[in-house]
Amino acid sequence: MxxxxxxxxxxxxxxxxxxxxxxxxxxxxxAPRFGDFPVPAIHHGATARPLLADAHSRNYATRLHHAAAGKADFAGRYVLATWGCGASCTMSAAIDAKTGVVTWLPFTVCCWDADVDAPLEYTPDSRLLIVHGARNEQGGGTHYYQFDGKRFAEIPTP
The missing domain is CATH 1.20.5 (Single alpha-helices involved in coiled-coils or other helix-helix interfaces)
Known part of the structure; x- marks a missing residue:
């Protein structure tokens, strides 16, 4: 050559x-960043009343209705409802602010490190959910999920 x-x-x-x-x-x-999973727009209107379409949602109706009083704070058009489920434990569901459809996080989160301010990190302008701690009391660490409006899909990381 x-x-x-x-x-x-x-x-x-x-x-x-x-x-x-x-x-x-x-x-x-x-590690995934919020900017890697942008949303096209953020819903600024009122949040729809949660649809209690299954027994799990009906069991937590009060928590879901309370969260729906807020504005969209996750993935453009969702309110992430989060509450305690025991010592150092949280459970969560995404409420579609436009339709009221409830999508449950498929696990509880517990046992996050003492230096972690919140076990779940999220922003209104991103579909990324960062989970700190053990899922269903198994393992630990930091885990990343992309929300597509129907389910939370884990993002593999190196």
Whole structure:
């Protein structure tokens, strides 16, 4: 390969690598960030009355109705209802502010580290939920979930 061809190849390879890194989500390079999971808009209207469509939701009707008095604070159009379920334990559900549909976090969270301010981290403008602690009293650590409006899907991390 001539010197000119080698220089052109290196330049092309650098450009290809830069382009690849530009499209790889930050979550692939480390822990997911709220900005990696943006929402198109944030609901600013009143929150719909929670639909108590299953026995689990009916058992926690008071908690869900109390949370629905607030504004959307998670994933653009959801109110994340969270309450204690024992010593150092929380349970949670996402209430769709537009429809009232309730989606339960599929586990309780407990046993988070003393330096953690809140076991669940979330923002109104992101579909990312960061969970600190043990899920259903199993394991521990920090776990990342993406909410698609129907379920919480765990995001694998290195």
């Amino acid at each position: 001539s010197l000119d061809a080698s220089a052109r190849w290196r330049t092309g390879a650098r450009a290809a690598l830069a382009a690849l890194l530009a499209v790889v989500p930050a979550s692939a390079l480390g």
